Amino acid sequence: MRxxxxxxxxxxxxxxxxxxxxxxVNAEQKTLKIGVLGVMSGPAxxxxxxxxxxxxxxxxxxxxxxxxxxxxxxxxxxxxxxxDRNDPKVSVAGAERxxxxxxxxxxxxxxxxxxAAAIVPVMEKAKALNFPYAFSKxxxxxxxxxxxxxxxxxxxxxxxxxxxxxxxxxxxNVSFIARNxxxxxxxxxxxxxxxxxxxLKVVSSEDTYEPGTTDFTPVMSRVVRQNADLIVxxxxxxxxxxxxxxxxxxxGYKGLLSxxxxxxxxxxxxxxxxxxxxxxxxxxxxxxxxxxxxMDKFVQRYxxxxxxxxxxxxxxxxxxxxxxxxxxLAGPKAISDVEEFKKAIPKFQIQNPFLKEAKMLKFVGAPYxxxxxxxxxxxxxxxFEDGKFKALFIGSVE
Amino acid sequence: xxVLNFAHGEMYVLGGFxxxxxxxxxxxxxxxxxxxxxxxxxxxxxVFERLFFRRVLRITTREESTMLLAAGTALLLDSLALVVxxxxxxxxxxxxxxxxxxxxxxxxAGRVLIFVLALALISAFLLFMQHTRPGRALxxxxxxxxxxxxxxxxxxxYRALGFGIGAALAGxxxxxLVTLFAVNAGAGTPIxxxxxxxxxxxxxxxxxxxxxxxxxxxxxxxxxYFFIPGSVTYLLILVGLIxxxxxxxQGIMGRPWG
Numbered sequence: 001m002r003x004x005x006x007x008x009x010x011x012x013x014x015x016x017x018x019x020x021x022x023x024x025v026n027a028e029q030k031t032l033k034i035g036v037l038g039v040m041s042g043p044a045x046x047x048x049x050x051x052x053x054x055x056x057x058x059x060x061x062x063x064x065x066x067x068x069x070x071x072x073x074x075x076x077x078x079x080x081x082x083x084d085r086n087d088p089k090v091s092v093a094g095a096e097r098x099x100x101x102x103x104x105x106x107x108x109x110x111x112x113x114x115x116a117a118a119i120v121p122v123m124e125k126a127k128a129l130n131f132p133y134a135f136s137k138x139x140x141x142x143x144x145x146x147x148x149x150x151x152x153x154x155x156x157x158x159x160x161x162x163x164x165x166x167x168x169x170x171x172x173n174v175s176f177i178a179r180n181x182x183x184x185x186x187x188x189x190x191x192x193x194x195x196x197x198x199x200l201k202v203v204s205s206e207d208t209y210e211p212g213t214t215d216f217t218p219v220m221s222r223v224v225r226q227n228a229d230l231i232v233x234x235x236x237x238x239x240x241x242x243x244x245x246x247x248x249x250x251x252g253y254k255g256l257l258s259x260x261x262x263x264x265x266x267x268x269x270x271x272x273x274x275x276x277x278x279x280x281x282x283x284x285x286x287x288x289x290x291x292x293x294x295m296d297k298f299v300q301r302y303x304x305x306x307x308x309x310x311x312x313x314x315x316x317x318x319x320x321x322x323x324x325x326x327x328x329l330a331g332p333k334a335i336s337d338v339e340e341f342k343k344a345i346p347k348f349q350i351q352n353p354f355l356k357e358a359k360m361l362k363f364v365g366a367p368y369x370x371x372x373x374x375x376x377x378x379x380x381x382x383x384f385e386d387g388k389f390k391a392l393f394i395g396s397v398e
Numbered sequence: 399x400x401v402l403n404f405a406h407g408e409m410y411v412l413g414g415f416x417x418x419x420x421x422x423x424x425x426x427x428x429x430x431x432x433x434x435x436x437x438x439x440x441x442x443x444x445v446f447e448r449l450f451f452r453r454v455l456r457i458t459t460r461e462e463s464t465m466l467l468a469a470g471t472a473l474l475l476d477s478l479a480l481v482v483x484x485x486x487x488x489x490x491x492x493x494x495x496x497x498x499x500x501x502x503x504x505x506x507a508g509r510v511l512i513f514v515l516a517l518a519l520i521s522a523f524l525l526f527m528q529h530t531r532p533g534r535a536l537x538x539x540x541x542x543x544x545x546x547x548x549x550x551x552x553x554x555x556y557r558a559l560g561f562g563i564g565a566a567l568a569g570x571x572x573x574x575l576v577t578l579f580a581v582n583a584g585a586g587t588p589i590x591x592x593x594x595x596x597x598x599x600x601x602x603x604x605x606x607x608x609x610x611x612x613x614x615x616x617x618x619x620x621x622x623y624f625f626i627p628g629s630v631t632y633l634l635i636l637v638g639l640i641x642x643x644x645x646x647x648q649g650i651m652g653r654p655w656g
Contacts (some may be wrong), residue, residue: 042476207627217620220626238487
C-alpha cells in the first residue's frame with residue numbers, strides 16, 4: 001500500500017512537472033495561443049510536422065526575447081498542435097477543440113484540400129482564421145474569407161516554371177503524373193491547363209499512382225514511354241518525389257523533371273542521389289544564398305527542435321510570422337476579433353525578414369481569389385545540383 | 399498459427415530503418431546491416447509474442463482478439479517509428495549501381511540482386527518448413543494446434559519461433575527494399591494492406607499460397623499500371639479480389655474456413 005502511494009506521488013509529481021510550461025515565465029505575462037492543425041502521422045506526416053516544428057521554433061525564439069509585442073504589451077506565444085491524420089472528420093474535431101476548448105482564433109493548417117474544406121464551417125462559426133496549405137480556390141474566394149493560403153499554389157508556380165523551361169530549355173511537350181488524391185489531381189488539372197495556355201503539347205496526363213505506392217516502375221514506364229521533354233510530378237509528396245525521379249532515370253528518361261511543391265534536399269540526395277540533378281521545384285526562403293541572418297537564426301533553432309533541417313520549412317516559416325506581425329499592426333483587439341485582423345490585411349506591408357535581398361512581404365492573391373487571402377511567400381524556384389538546392393530565380397505571385 | 403499479424407508492415411519499416419542507420423549512415427557492411435535488421439526485428443517480434451500474443455492466445459479462443467491485438471501493435475509500432483525515426487523518408491544508395499538494358503526493358507541491377515536474394519531466402523524458408531523438425535512442428539500447429547500439442551509439440555516454444563522467423567523475414571524484406579524504395583515511418587500500413595491482399599489471394603496459413611498471392615498481386619499491379627492509365631488498376635484488383643473471394647473465400651491454396 002505504501003509502495004503504491006509512493007508510486008502515485010511520483011506519477012503526480014511527474015504529471016505536474018510535465019504540465020508546467022518550459023522556461024522561465026513571468027506570472028504577469030499574457031499568453032497568445034496559436035493552433036497548428038495538420039497531418040502529423042502516416043505517409044504525409046512531414047507536411048504537418050514541418051508546420052508544427054516551424055511554429056514551435058519561432059515561438060521559442062520569440063519567447064526567449066520576452067514575447068511578442070502587440071499594442072504595447074508583450075505576449076508569450078504558446079503553440080497548440082493537433083494531428084488530423086489527413087482525415088476530414090478528425091480535422092473538424094481538431095478545429096473544434098482548438099477554437100472552442102483552447103479559445104484559439106488563429107490556426108496554421110490544415111495541409112490538403114479535403115481537410116481544409118472540412119473545417120471551413122467551424123472557422124466561420126467560431127469567427128476564427130486559418131492558414132491552410134491547400135490550393136482549392138474556393139477556400140479563399142468570397143463568400144469565404146476566413147482562410148489565408150500559406151504558400152504558393154501550383155497554379156501560380158506552374159506557369160512560371162513552364163514558361164522558364166520553354167524559353168530557356170526549349171521544352172515543347174510535357175507529361176504529367178499525379179498521386180491519386182484530391183489535391184494532386186486538382187494540381188495536375190491546373191498544370192495541364194497552364195501548359196496548354198503556354199502552347200506546350202501535353203502528351204500524357206492520365207497517369208496516377210495510389211497513396212502508399214513504393215514501386216513506381218509500372219506507372220513510370222507508361223509515362224517515360226511518352227518521351228516528353230518535361231515530366232511534371234503534380235502535387236508530389238517529398239517521400240514520393242525521389243523515388244519517381246530515380247525510377248524515371250532508371251527507365252532511361254533523359255528529359256527534365258519538375259514539380260510545383262516544396263521538396264527536401266536531404267531526402268532527394270539520399271534516395272535519388274545524382275538522378276535528381278536538374279530537378280526543378282518550388283522552395284521557400286530556404287536556400288543559403290538568399291537567407292537573411294534572421295532566417296539563419298530560425299534555421300538553427302528549427303534544427304534544434306526537429307533534429308534536422310527540412311527545406312519545406314523555408315516556406316512554412318512565414319505563417320506564424322505573418323499572424324503575429326499583422327496582429328501587431330491590427331492591435332490587441334484583433335487577438336480575439338479576427339475581423340480586426342482582416343481589416344489590417346490590405347494595409348500590411350513589411351520588408352521580408354527572411355530574405356537578404358530587399359523584398360516586400362504582404363498579403364497577396366487578389367487576382368486569383370478576388371481578395372488578398374494569400375501570404376506573399378516569394379516564389380523561389382530551385383534546381384537540385386550537387387546534392388543541394390540552388391535558387392534558379394525568384395518570382396512573385398503578383 | 400491462427401494469428402493474422404497486421405504489424406508485419408511496421409516490422410518491415412523497422413528493418414528498413416535499421417539497415418538505413420547501419421549501412422546508410424554508419425557505413426557498415428550491407429550484409430552485416432541486413433543480418434542485424436533481421437535480428438533486431440526478430441527480437442521485437444519475440445518480445446511482442448511473449449508479452450502480448452502468448453497471453454491473449456491462451457485466454458481467448460476468438461480469432462478477433464488476436465486480430466485486434468495485432469492491429470493495436472501495428473498502431474503502436476507506427477507511432478513509435480514516427481517518434482524515434484522522424485517524419486522524413488530515408489533511403490540508402492543502391493547496393494549494386496547500374497541498369498541492364500534487356501531487349502526493350504530497363505532492369506536496375508539492384509532489383510536483380512534483390513530478386514536473387516529473395517528467391518534464395520524463399521527456397522531456404524520452404525526447405526526449412528518442409529524438411530526440418532521445427533518446420534514440421536510449425537506446420538502442424540498451423541494445421542491443428544490441439545493435435546500438435548497432443549503429439550508432444552511445445553506450442554509456446556514453436557509459436558515464439560514462428561513469430562521470430564516471421565518478424566526476421568519482415569526485417570530482411572525491409573533491409574533489402576530500403577535500397578530500392580526507401581522507407582518512412584508511415585510506410586507500414588500500405589505494406590500490411592498489400593500483404594493482407596496477398597494472403598487473401600494465396601490462402602491463409604499456407605506458405606506457398608502467400609508466395610503465389612504475392613506473385614499474382616505483383617503481376618496484376620504491373621500489367622494494370624502499364625496498360626490502364628489512371629486509378630482504375632487498383633479498383634479492378636479490388637473488385638477482382640471481391641469476386642474471387644465470393645467463389646473461393648479460402649484463397650487459391652488455403653483450407654476452407656471452419
